Amino acid sequence: MHEHSLVRSLLAQVQQIALLNGSNEVTDIELEVGPLSGVEPSLVESAFATLRMGTCAETSKLSIRLVPLIVACQDCxxxxxxxxxxxxxxKCQSGSVKVIQGEIFRLLTVTLAEPNPDETNMADAVTSATTEEKRSGS
Ligand SMILES: [Zn+2]
Structure with missing residues (x-):
């Protein structure tokens, strides 16, 4: 299943982040999902419930933030x-627009239990994985 592989790579990212920060427990994970990502949030949740077992995210809470679809008009x-x-x-009803937000599926934040309980903003540290292209860090 599509969502399963996304969640699997997500958990790998989360595990790596926890390791790098010397933690083995993640309390909160926040995702952003755009309407064009092709990702069904309920399927992500059920995949997460299964795949998190045995990982540092086993007891973590998953929040999925649905982001609006935003386009930029090429005409006006x-x-x-x-x-x-x-x-x-x-504004001008032109069909010549470029989607600038809506295709994302990315890890937004990861909150670790120990030793640093502060929320870690992953905006820079995490490679966003869209549904079309999946990058694997070396
Ligand atoms: Zn326009």
Missing amino acids: GSESVLECFRIRCS
Whole structure:
């Protein structure tokens, strides 16, 4: 299953982050999922419930943040948040737009239990894995 492989690589990232920070317990994991990521949040949750067993995230809480779909118009330059999948500029109605947000599936934050209980912002440290391309760090 698609979500299973995503969650598997997510857990690998989380485990690595915990290790690097000298922790073996993760309390919170926060994900961002865009409407065009092709990822079904409920399937991510059920995959997570199964795959986290035996990892440092076994008792952690998973939060999935659904982010809006945002496009940039190539004609008038406006940025619009789309409520539905009518992909066009909401200002001038042009269909010539480039999606600038909506395809993401990425790890947002990981909170470790010990020794540092502070929330770690993973914006720079984590490679985002989209559904189309998956990168594996060496
Ligand atoms: Zn426009």
